[in-house]
Amino acid sequence: MDENRMLQNLLSLCRIGSISASEAEKQMPALLKQLLLKIPYFQRHPNQIMIHHIREEETKCGYVFALMKASKQTKRTIVLLSHFDVVGIDEYGIGAPYAFDPIAYTDFLKQGNLHLDEESQNDLDSGHYLFGRGICDMKWGIAADIELLHAYSEKRDANLLFVSVPDEERNSEGMLDAIKKMEVLAKQEDLSLDFCMVGEPDISFEQSLESRRLFIGAAGKVMPFFYCVGKETHVGDPYGGLNPNLLSAKIVEYLEHAPAFIDQANGYFTPAPTCLKQSDCKTSYSVQTPYDSYAYFNLMTLSKSIDTIKEQLLACARQAFEEVLRMRDARILQAEQLLNRALPHASVSVNVMSYEELYASCVEQHGSAFQKHMETFIEGLEEADMREMTLAVIKETHRYAPDRSAKIILAFAPPYYPHSGFLEADAPLRKICERFVKKAQKQGERYELNACFNGLTDMCYLGLRDAGAALSLAANFPLWGKHYEVPLEVMRKLQIPFVNFGPDGKDPHKYSERIELNYSLKQAPRLRKMLVDEMMRD
CATH class of the missing domain: 3.30.70.360 (Alpha-Beta Plaits)
Structure with missing residues (x-):
């Protein structure tokens, strides 16, 4: 894993102010393709990078699929899911011109131009944090996924499907369209979409100093x-x-x-x-x-x-x-x-x-x-x-x-967003994550499994436990089936179990949004690969 490459990719991703429904959001697929084409596998297979448009309308924002096939024929596929839109920057005040440049914004904060709460100020003074819109939620996740693809470029025991979508912070139109395309692609390429890894930050006020959390369920x-x-x-x-x-x-x-x-x-x-x-x-x-x-x-x-x-x-x-x-x-x-x-x-x-x-x-x-x-x-x-x-x-x-x-x-x-429900005790992904937790602990990192990610997330659309309950919404949902559609049947068929493994980040959606650099750029990418290794060999 290349720490400097990941940081440079992260900074490039942050520099596009891809606020939901903005013109800048529409620029992201081209940048993602550009970054993916630096990976040797995709240099050899550029057609494996696909840009689709929501509802196949060119005026809508695009989203990106990139399929890295396994070294040997297998159906096993691991999805790397992210969103590239961010929320607005009104709260940044006079810091708004720097919000999408983490280096410049962090320097701006060091000059004392904006008041920070005590914890944020201490983190700034430590020199171990980088601040900026989207750096935590969730462009770190995209950079981490791209770094994973670099690591697996020459040899992998399963297929990897990179999926990055717009509009998660608003109506999730990107994911609602992408989940249908995922089903089509799986049939075309004879893939079984076995697991998904996501890189959202842990937003809960219950964050523990003793351990980090892997989320295997979502509200x-x-x-x-x-x-x-x-x-x-x-x-x-x-x-x-x-x-x-x-x-x-x-x-x-x-x-x-x-x-x-x-x-x-x-x-x-x-x-x-x-x-x-x-x-x-x-x-x-x-x-x-x-x-x-x-x-x-x-x-x-x-x-x-x-x-x-x-x-x-x-x-x-x-x-x-x-x-x-x-x-x-x-x-x-x-x-x-x-x-x-x-x-x-x-x-x-x-x-x-x-x-x-x-x-x-x-x-x-x-x-x-x-x-x-x-x-x-x-x-x-x-x-x-x-x-x-x-x-x-x-x-x-x-x-x-x-x-x-x-x-x-x-x-x-x-x-x-339908809640995901709870993984059974003997579910393959739960067992994989339990093995990973034990291995990570031996390397000095403590993780716990949590079944309730409380941030609104596209992870909810990876499966559906109770299609009948969701359908009962329709009669009281004036736009259902007309201007708004949730592909319940596709979700019910796919049922992709997921784990969220995010950065050491704080304050998404605030002007103090930031990541801690040491863990987020060194330990986390390496440990995410260790978890994917477990998924590949299970």
Whole structure:
């Protein structure tokens, strides 16, 4: 393993500011091909490097496959999976011009231009860390995979399939398309996709000083989307209506960080939910209260079924609606006592439903004409943020609803990540990782196996334990099968077990993102090869 080559590749990868959905993101496949062509095997077999485009549309970002075939005929194949997009750099402030040049940005920080927390400052002062956007999440993983391919260029006992995709930090469009191409390639080349190694950083607050973690499972995610309809009124008659902002605010209050929505299984647990956006739908000023509002949340899963989560969310919405009405009634009473007179006010009842129920009520009222209209409406939506598109579909559906009273409607929006489930005790990959842990310990490195990677990750699309549960999302997922698709059947067929072996990195998605150089450039690449060796010979 060549430490300097890996560092130079890492710096080259970081210099392209491949923020999700940016033009720079589209430049990454060409750079990856350029780096791969420096490997002797691919110099001899350049056609084994393939660039595909999402949905085969040239305007979409490309992703890269590179197949390094085994020295002797075998079906055994190990996938090296990464993503090359990164999140934005707004938080870098005046450091933004240096964010994609780790050498320059680290020097910039040493000049004291940005305040760092104590741990970050100590790491900077140590001289053992390199800072910059993407260096940890996850361009180190790409550089480490390329270094592995260099190491195996002349001799290997299994096939290696390098896969690097865009859009992981947004909608995972790259991986959702790539997983289908992986199935096609496996059939064409007669490959069995046996294992996958990923190089994401460990983002958990539970990181241990005694040992590092290999992840052999991952949490999933659903995005609950609450559309709230109020009862409009003039601001001069506030009790004559119900502000939908109050409904969405109460849902946020009840759901934000709610322990009841932490999913637990086998001693592992997910982070609590958090609101990603809350807004009303007014587009201009007026003295009419808003008609509708919405809020959507990051909600991670480990073992709960979609149906269980849906019922739990509907119960939360009902509780929120009831509390809003209790507060409203109490304040009307207080105002009447203050003014010593009765105040006219609108009568409002709790009304909570799923998108499926809303849609069914519209079909019942309008029949097939409504269904045809919605199909045309959804097909005609211009490509935009998928949460905004979800809102547009719900609003259009509700426009046909016969019930115009205040209500809360629960739907789901992209992206969806199924949780991976747990590897059985006798699963081949678990046994391989257990052997590796023992060998690594003899070399002074301690690792533990962990079944719950809590960062949102493309690893979730490598398999599917329960296709039926995921399919139950469809009826409450307005964009499902139209502008958004998760290839559930392909995932169910492939079932590729994975292990995540990342760098010694800290603070991904923060302006203090960094890696520790000694372990990340020396020990980790060598130990990753040792783990792949175990996969090849099992």
